Amino acid sequence: MTTLLRAAGERFTVELTLNGQRRSGEAEPRMLLCDFLRHELQAFGVHVGCEHGVCGACTVLVDGRAVRSCTQYAAQADGADIVTVEGLAEPGKLNEVQRAFAKHHALQCGFCTPGILCSVMHFLRDTPAPDERQVRDMLSGHICRCTGYAPIVAAVLEAATAIRKGS
Amino acid sequence: MKPVAFDYYRPEAVSEGLALLSEKGEDAAILAGGMTLGPMLNLRVVRPRAVIDISRIQALKSIAARSNIVVTGAGVVQSDALRANVIAREVPLLVMALPWVGHFQTRNRGTLGGSVAHADPSAEIPLALVVCGGTVVLQSRRRERRVPAREFFLGALTTQRRPDEMVTALEWPRAAPDAGHAFTEIAQRHGDFAIAAVACSLRLDKTDRLQELSLGVGGVESRPVAIDGKGFLGRPASEIAAGLCEHAAVSVTPMEDHSAGADYRIALTRVLLERAVNDAVAMARQRRDRLQ
Numbered sequence: 001m002t003t004l005l006r007a008a009g010e011r012f013t014v015e016l017t018l019n020g021q022r023r024s025g026e027a028e029p030r031m032l033l034c035d036f037l038r039h040e041l042q043a044f045g046v047h048v049g050c051e052h053g054v055c056g057a058c059t060v061l062v063d064g065r066a067v068r069s070c071t072q073y074a075a076q077a078d079g080a081d082i083v084t085v086e087g088l089a090e091p092g093k094l095n096e097v098q099r100a101f102a103k104h105h106a107l108q109c110g111f112c113t114p115g116i117l118c119s120v121m122h123f124l125r126d127t128p129a130p131d132e133r134q135v136r137d138m139l140s141g142h143i144c145r146c147t148g149y150a151p152i153v154a155a156v157l158e159a160a161t162a163i164r165k166g167s
Numbered sequence: 168m169k170p171v172a173f174d175y176y177r178p179e180a181v182s183e184g185l186a187l188l189s190e191k192g193e194d195a196a197i198l199a200g201g202m203t204l205g206p207m208l209n210l211r212v213v214r215p216r217a218v219i220d221i222s223r224i225q226a227l228k229s230i231a232a233r234s235n236i237v238v239t240g241a242g243v244v245q246s247d248a249l250r251a252n253v254i255a256r257e258v259p260l261l262v263m264a265l266p267w268v269g270h271f272q273t274r275n276r277g278t279l280g281g282s283v284a285h286a287d288p289s290a291e292i293p294l295a296l297v298v299c300g301g302t303v304v305l306q307s308r309r310r311e312r313r314v315p316a317r318e319f320f321l322g323a324l325t326t327q328r329r330p331d332e333m334v335t336a337l338e339w340p341r342a343a344p345d346a347g348h349a350f351t352e353i354a355q356r357h358g359d360f361a362i363a364a365v366a367c368s369l370r371l372d373k374t375d376r377l378q379e380l381s382l383g384v385g386g387v388e389s390r391p392v393a394i395d396g397k398g399f400l401g402r403p404a405s406e407i408a409a410g411l412c413e414h415a416a417v418s419v420t421p422m423e424d425h426s427a428g429a430d431y432r433i434a435l436t437r438v439l440l441e442r443a444v445n446d447a448v449a450m451a452r453q454r455r456d457r458l459q
Contacts, residue, residue: 003179029175066272076220
């Protein structure tokens with residue numbers, strides 16, 4: 001066993017799977033994962049809001065789990081399997097959740113949307129038949145200032161039904 | 168905001184982490200899920216020279232049932248604890264506390280040990296550990312020691328942990344099968360820091376009198392505090408809540424901060440404590456009757 005060391009200021013290569021493709025880029029120890037995904041791997045769907053884990057805009061899937069990408073560091077994600085909003089559906093297409101968001105006007109400015117969509121993917125995998133209370137509890141980890149949340153709740157509930165019927 | 172530049176260390180074994188800690192001491196910060204340390208780093212509230220990332224140490228991720236305790240490794244992720252059958256069965260109070268911890272997205276990464284080691288005054292896991300009568304396991308290169316949770320927390324973000332020590336595990340006593348439990352809190356929005364939180368575990372005898380009681384309040388003082396309810400043992404269950412509220416209201420010395428004044432925290436303590444005690448009594452009655 002050995003301890004890995006990356007010295008302060010040292011540039012090193014981080015290799016990970018992003019939306020199904022092996023990708024690599026350069027980071028230094030203090031580089032946030034969200035900044036790495038945006039600036040090194042051009043995953044601009046990762047939005048950066050509060051940078052301390054509160055607003056939820058930067059939420060991505062790391063090894064299948066919806067997590068903040070602003071309170072972990074690129075160095076920690078070496079070897080991880082990451083999915084961002086760009087990887088939720090084939091280019092040019094929408095998945096069931098995205099379709100439901102469009103139908104219910106569950107977004108306006110769209111800043112919070114990529115993070116919410118990532119959360120919903122993990123949430124519906126764990127909780128395929130949620131009730132409204134469970135959806136609202138999951139959404140409490142995201143700040144949306146446009147919609148008032150009601151359309152988002154409706155979209156998530158409809159997407160859950162659509163996914164259950166489809167599978 | 169971005170953290171100060173730091174050396175990043177990623178040990179693969181606890182012993183390697185402890186060796187680093189003994190060398191770096193106060194210059195090092197231990198990083199697990201990063202749900203508390205991450206914000207503190209990004210806001211530059213802390214400026215460590217070295218960050219020791221223990222999130223890949225597999226030995227810290229185990230959940231094990233022993234004869235009368237459940238041992239959770241410090242690195243057990245909160246959402247994994249929430250899904251673990253052994254915790255649901257043996258430590259129901261922790262399962263009731265966890266949905267109050269941050270959000271779905273932070274519980275997917277935050278750890279049990281990290282919350283305890285950071286000791287935010289409003290944190291739910293430290294309060295649950297105090298009320299369960301649990302123990303914090305600390306290791307350094309030289310020795311291992313076990314500190315009761317009621318002694319571990321000294322104040323806001325301050326614990327008995329020494330700079331060369333790592334919180335490696337938490338020990339949770341198994342709850343009695345007829346015990347009732349409750350956890351409740353008030354925050355500005357769900358998942359935010361609790362302005363006040365109350366946890367309660369109790370048992371009733373066959374005549375519906377209070378047989379055992381463990382009660383604690385979080386977010387009110389600078390650390391989770393246990394409320395001594397010995398004077399209420401033997402009293403009828405239906406009569407204890409009101410008296411305990413008054414008793415707790417005069418026992419705590421509340422903080423004042425931007426989110427609430429002292430009077431409001433006392434008022435919340437009363438309201439939450441009454442709810443928690445009544446809920447725990449209802450659960451204890453149900454479980455006692457089912458076991459009979």
